[in-house]
Amino acid sequence: MALNALPQYKRLYEDLRKQIVDGIYKEGDLLPSENELCALYGVTRPTVRQSLTALVSDGFIRKHQGKGSIVYKLPKGIGILSIAGTTSALGEKNISSEILQKPAVTQWPDQFMFPLSEAELRAGCIQLERIRYFNEAPIFYDINYSSMNIKFIIPGDFELDKEDITLLCAIEDHYNHCLKNGRTPQQARYFLPNGLKTELIMTANLREWRHFFKLRTAQAAHPQMREVAISLLKKFQGTIPIIFDDIQKRQKLTLETN
Numbered sequence: 001m002a003l004n005a006l007p008q009y010k011r012l013y014e015d016l017r018k019q020i021v022d023g024i025y026k027e028g029d030l031l032p033s034e035n036e037l038c039a040l041y042g043v044t045r046p047t048v049r050q051s052l053t054a055l056v057s058d059g060f061i062r063k064h065q066g067k068g069s070i071v072y073k074l075p076k077g078i079g080i081l082s083i084a085g086t087t088s089a090l091g092e093k094n095i096s097s098e099i100l101q102k103p104a105v106t107q108w109p110d111q112f113m114f115p116l117s118e119a120e121l122r123a124g125c126i127q128l129e130r131i132r133y134f135n136e137a138p139i140f141y142d143i144n145y146s147s148m149n150i151k152f153i154i155p156g157d158f159e160l161d162k163e164d165i166t167l168l169c170a171i172e173d174h175y176n177h178c179l180k181n182g183r184t185p186q187q188a189r190y191f192l193p194n195g196l197k198t199e200l201i202m203t204a205n206l207r208e209w210r211h212f213f214k215l216r217t218a219q220a221a222h223p224q225m226r227e228v229a230i231s232l233l234k235k236f237q238g239t240i241p242i243i244f245d246d247i248q249k250r251q252k253l254t255l256e257t258n
Helices: 008-021 034-041 045-057 083-090 118-123 162-180 185-191 206-216 223-239 241-251
Strands: 061-064 068-071 095-106 125-134 137-147
Touching: 008 034, 008 045, 034 045, 045 061, 045 068, 162 185, 206 223, 206 241, 223 241
Parallel strands: none
Antiparallel strands: 061 068, 095 125, 125 137
């Protein structure tokens, strides 16, 4: 089932659970308050409380009067939704894989769990099938899909000329050529330049987001990374200004409003 199809409290539960499993919230850390979670996720207080109750029930957090929700010792269960969660729970030395189908170019499944662009649908995907083992006993079957469609960033501090664009198109053609001839995506990425567009999903608690913005909006930050960070900071300020407004003043930033 896709996350978007889950009830709101379950989506919030899964997001917080993943942050705990991935180590963003560590044992002893405080989760954001109920009011902060309401503002961050755009949900009601009863929804937040239902999610936190589920986290308490599953052993991820403990509620302390006057303090809030504190991350507890990570449960040693198998993280079915995450390979990283499985490895964390069972130990890297105990986990092994058997490749059933080597990476191969194919079409996306008819009902894929995430929305795909027309370009991605036309390009197809790389499909990999494998079985994951724990102490030589199979624990689950994994099908992995990787996009073949790649995009390049248009730089903000200079213009691309015809020769630049021709080169980027040739690189994309060669990347797809590598995939169609049996190279893995990891091997094909050897030919990609720094200007490749990358889509990241980043989760962090409020303290870590403040640290990120202080580093990435500074004058010494990479110009393109700084452009992204300033744009993102503007969105955070619109949601919870009391937590992020001081960063704009400290960095002497001018955030234009639409």
